[in-house]
Amino acid sequence: MATLNELNIAEVKLSAEESGKWGMVIDQDICTGCQACVAACAMENNLSFVGEVDAGYGRSMHWIRIERFWEGEYPEVRMTNNQPMMCQQCGSAPCEPVCPAFATVHSMAEKINLQVYNRCVGTRYCANNCPYQVRSFNWRDYERPEPLPNQLNPDVTVRRRGIMEKCTFCIQRIHRAQDQAKAEGREVHDGEFTTACAQSCPANAITFGRMDDPQSLVSQLAKRRGGMHHLEELGTLPNVTYFNGG
Numbered sequence: 001m002a003t004l005n006e007l008n009i010a011e012v013k014l015s016a017e018e019s020g021k022w023g024m025v026i027d028q029d030i031c032t033g034c035q036a037c038v039a040a041c042a043m044e045n046n047l048s049f050v051g052e053v054d055a056g057y058g059r060s061m062h063w064i065r066i067e068r069f070w071e072g073e074y075p076e077v078r079m080t081n082n083q084p085m086m087c088q089q090c091g092s093a094p095c096e097p098v099c100p101a102f103a104t105v106h107s108m109a110e111k112i113n114l115q116v117y118n119r120c121v122g123t124r125y126c127a128n129n130c131p132y133q134v135r136s137f138n139w140r141d142y143e144r145p146e147p148l149p150n151q152l153n154p155d156v157t158v159r160r161r162g163i164m165e166k167c168t169f170c171i172q173r174i175h176r177a178q179d180q181a182k183a184e185g186r187e188v189h190d191g192e193f194t195t196a197c198a199q200s201c202p203a204n205a206i207t208f209g210r211m212d213d214p215q216s217l218v219s220q221l222a223k224r225r226g227g228m229h230h231l232e233e234l235g236t237l238p239n240v241t242y243f244n245g246g
């Protein structure tokens with residue numbers, strides 16, 4: 001079999017540089033599974049309503065979902081804690097190298113994974129290669145019945161048929177806070193803004209902020225004992241830390 005060198009494909013190097021600038025901590029012990037984050041994310045990011053038929057085909061659009069599993073052997077079976085799951089903003093993202101149109105890219109400035117909608121040609125390779133299954137595809141030009149068009153967020157592009165999309169860590173909020181701080185000649189303060197999912201969580205189970213600031217709340221929380229990264233054995237370098245059973 002041909003080696004990577006023979007195929008002239010660059011070997012993926014995992015380095016400290018690929019650690020994130022922004023990160024998230026999720027405490028599953030206090031998440032109640034209320035789905036407020038799912039609704040807030042959909043409204044903030046102009047997610048489409050796919051309707052009953054497409055939902056029946058498993059084509060629902062959401063950038064965050066609440067997972068729950070069964071554990072134990074019958075009759076000692078119980079449900080696990082709720083697990084909010086969204087793009088883990090991998091430092092070494094498997095979705096990126098498989099995109100033939102460079103639509104799935106790593107932002108060098110923000111060190112997160114972004115989707116360039118007007119480059120996407122809809123192959124869905126990225127979704128197939130994401131081990132977290134957090135990308136959503138627009139199978140149609142979905143209609144927004146009245147009065148839903150009135151609540152579209154003008155800071156977020158609407159997507160059309162054939163385009164892949166996923167969580168951006170609310171990049172529009174990051175840019176707004178950074179622009180404001182720059183205009184005032186200062187750095188963005190920790191806690192000055194947060195993502196829609198973290199903002200809407202009534203249990204404060206989601207914390208977002210600068211991972212490259214050792215003093216930030218999210219950095220401090222991530223360093224507590226017992227934190228884990230999903231599927232980190234794959235070398236994806238996720239930027240979301242989970243606490244469960246602490």
Ligand code: SF4
Pocket residue numbers: 086087088089090093094095096113129130131132133134135166236
């Ligand atoms: S979680 Fe999936 S979509 Fe997000 S960066 Fe990682 S591989 Fe890509």
Ligand code: SF4
Pocket residue numbers: 040041042044045063064086166167168169170195196197198
């Ligand atoms: S960070 Fe923003 S885009 Fe990502 S799941 Fe939360 S609300 Fe949605």
